[in-house]
Amino acid sequence: MSASQASHDDGDGCSEPEEHLRRAGYALDGDGDCIAEARHHAVAFLEQAHADHHLMASARTRDLTQLVVSELVTNALKYAPGPVLMELRLTAHVVDVVVWDSDSMVPTARAADPDRIGQHGLEIVKAVTAELLIEQQPVGKRITARIALSDLLDTAGHRPG
Template identity: 45%
Template sequence: MDEASEVNGGRSGSALPLETSFPLEGDDSRIAQARHVATAFLVKARDHAGVPVAQATVEIVQLIVSELVTNVRKYAPGPALLTLRIQETLLTIELWDSSPVVPAAKAPNPERVGQHGMEIVAALAQTLTVEPTSGGKRITAHVALDGGGS
């Protein structure tokens, strides 16, 4: 994705893609593009920088990104920014959007159709935080790169 901006940092002389960001403006095709950006980022970290990224982590991150970006496209008109950051053995998924409305996971209800996104993210991430910011909110999820701890 040429719209994703990547910041490289060094670790033992290797060029590790420590961070990438992807603007989320436009139509719903950004959901699939955001999943692609997340997958490409993790594969590059694994294959080119030697970061231990489990295949299960890639799949978990695809689902988390999909749920978060879907919520942004549905409920937060205006600009948004997805940022992925690797720190040691942890991936931080951060989504900033311009809506001040703070989402919350609803109580489990197998009869409810839809609105399970935050429940899914909370179940898959090691930690999940939502914080208001000036001009919107930031949702941050942490995922272990080795597939453990979720």
Template identity: 45%
Template structure:
């Protein structure tokens, strides 16, 4: 948790599952060449976008998550977690991570965790997932109150955070769940993000 951050290595898992596969990315029975292989746009190396020896399998994604107490250092901890996840994706050869993608991911997680810290009474969780050509960032907190994205108004003081987030992301969704709410955004990892 806060202060003693343990960045988890990204894990491969079935795309439509809530359970992480316990194998590190690129190992285990699903890591060999398979009829389900698909080349991942934006992958490091190769003329077709594929990394030799590292196929991306249809229906697989890469995921990591962390839970936080909403203490003063939580925003920096969440930013470091997301930055570490992206660095690990690049190091492991999943994608080429542009500085722009890192900046967008940091800004998005900063805003969403800031709102969780401001408006929710309990802990929050951050999940990041590489799913196809997008990075999904999900922040869960204990408040059931859904955020209100205000229309652009340059005369308004404050309240521009979610406006900026929605402008940078391909998709923004908020939904209640039994413990509060989940906000999920999708950011392109391709050239548009870089």
């Protein structure tokens, strides 16, 4: 896979252009194994990035990436009819989880409610990611969640200092 140059106008809305070392896209069919399959793709993606580019994602980053993938794909399957697409993108500092679905309704995190059962997915994703962007598309919406590869990066995906 060749590297490509991200830019401010590549449509993901995330800050700071940076070269993608690796990108991979997946069409998820929505069957019962779809969410587990998406998590498996995320782990394999990070392992291949380590093999190809010697970039080591921390154990925390691996866990958070799987959690974010699980939450975003679950929400897409639950609320949107039709296909779900997932793209994983890697720079030297962050992994982006991008999920597209066919529902144009932009979700919002709900206010904290200890009595509410379920519907905490977006709250969780916002809490564990460095950056979260939700964009309406001509058809549906795209959600981009950015996760730092190292526990030593600040919330914008940069090394403090």
